[in-house]
Amino acid sequence: MTGLKAGYLYDEKYAWFDSGPLNLKNLQPVEHWENPETKTRIHSLLKVSGLYNSDDLIKLTARDATQEELLRFHTKEYVDKVKELSNSNDGGSAGNEAYVCKGSYEIACRSAGGVLRAIEHVMVGEVDACYCLTRPPGHHALADQGMGFCIFNNIVLGCLHARFLANEKQKKKLRVAIVDYDVHHGNGTEAAFFDDQDVLFISLHQDNNYPLGAGGVNKHGVETNINVPLPPGSGSGAYRKAFDRIVVPAIERFKPDLILVSSGFDASFMDPLSCMMLTSDDFRGFADDLVKLAMRFCDNKIIFVHEGGYSRHYTPFCAVAVIESILGKTKENDVLVEDPFLSEAKAWGYQECQPHQARLVELVAKNHNLLSVLDDVLTPEEETVQESITGLLNSLSPSKRQLVIKNLESTPMKT
Numbered sequence: 001m002t003g004l005k006a007g008y009l010y011d012e013k014y015a016w017f018d019s020g021p022l023n024l025k026n027l028q029p030v031e032h033w034e035n036p037e038t039k040t041r042i043h044s045l046l047k048v049s050g051l052y053n054s055d056d057l058i059k060l061t062a063r064d065a066t067q068e069e070l071l072r073f074h075t076k077e078y079v080d081k082v083k084e085l086s087n088s089n090d091g092g093s094a095g096n097e098a099y100v101c102k103g104s105y106e107i108a109c110r111s112a113g114g115v116l117r118a119i120e121h122v123m124v125g126e127v128d129a130c131y132c133l134t135r136p137p138g139h140h141a142l143a144d145q146g147m148g149f150c151i152f153n154n155i156v157l158g159c160l161h162a163r164f165l166a167n168e169k170q171k172k173k174l175r176v177a178i179v180d181y182d183v184h185h186g187n188g189t190e191a192a193f194f195d196d197q198d199v200l201f202i203s204l205h206q207d208n209n210y211p212l213g214a215g216g217v218n219k220h221g222v223e224t225n226i227n228v229p230l231p232p233g234s235g236s237g238a239y240r241k242a243f244d245r246i247v248v249p250a251i252e253r254f255k256p257d258l259i260l261v262s263s264g265f266d267a268s269f270m271d272p273l274s275c276m277m278l279t280s281d282d283f284r285g286f287a288d289d290l291v292k293l294a295m296r297f298c299d300n301k302i303i304f305v306h307e308g309g310y311s312r313h314y315t316p317f318c319a320v321a322v323i324e325s326i327l328g329k330t331k332e333n334d335v336l337v338e339d340p341f342l343s344e345a346k347a348w349g350y351q352e353c354q355p356h357q358a359r360l361v362e363l364v365a366k367n368h369n370l371l372s373v374l375d376d377v378l379t380p381e382e383e384t385v386q387e388s389i390t391g392l393l394n395s396l397s398p399s400k401r402q403l404v405i406k407n408l409e410s411t412p413m414k415t
Ligand SMILES: [Zn+2]
Pocket: 182, 183, 184, 264, 266, 307, 308, 309
């Protein structure tokens, strides 16, 4: 695979964002999950590995989002509230699990502005792709409130900016696909574009993790809003099936002009805020698929926007794997940054797609008219039939059981 002209965007101010106190009842105070180290260690690995200094990685500089740009999605009341809290000495809550400390407003504007800057570079073709290591994250933020460590919705503002530029400069209505593989549901992004036929939003997340009650299977088959609420314990096989049966065919059907990715690594096997089992290799595979789709449909245009990922030990390997993929580095041809945890986590039990995980993927695919239900997955009723037959067979002696199975195999069945 040939690499894209790849950008990378990070700003020292991102590490200065303070997610506030983590007041856990009846427990000794402990550092907030969403802390600078989960991002600075990615930046550090990128530098120490030599990838950062390679000429192939074009370093982009963030800017601040303007108030006018924030108001394309957020309400004026909410923006004013964040500003006011940020100017006060003690800060305060901007919404559920979204705390604003002194100076948070400016850094949140820099985080959103980083994505806007990447959009500007990609839209004029100075780079094809970009990884934005932005902080604070954004995909939970709603128009009128923060949520889940997110203050402003960076990817929504990025999408709106891309459409604004396309409309302004080319008089073109841009079609954007947003893929969110953060382990939590991208509720803010879903809310922004639920009724918008020109934005395809696909969220792969742990079923009913955060926010509670959000991200269930969309039963009405809206073609441009696809939730894939995977069961806890999902690993490589379940996610691979979800990409093969849902993400790739949905994007092929939608034919976007631009792909944006909410790139959270909290579905990794080491994350404290979820129960999934992904490795850096899985995230590399997601990026490989999405980059190929961007090459086919979007004139290479793809932007990864950092979201969650709370293992300071493991997140760096996942992010670097994605950046290697954007650069076109492959296992076959290049020396990659070695993930020392990879072989062990890949060998864990139940990494293969389990029947209940496959059923969920097939259900989502069917609801969104992506694929017909395949014959290799049993429905719950069919599983009951299988259990009954197994019970009857087990009541026979081993030799008679073999005889019955042999006879059944040679008996003509109705088709
Ligand atoms: Zn998350």
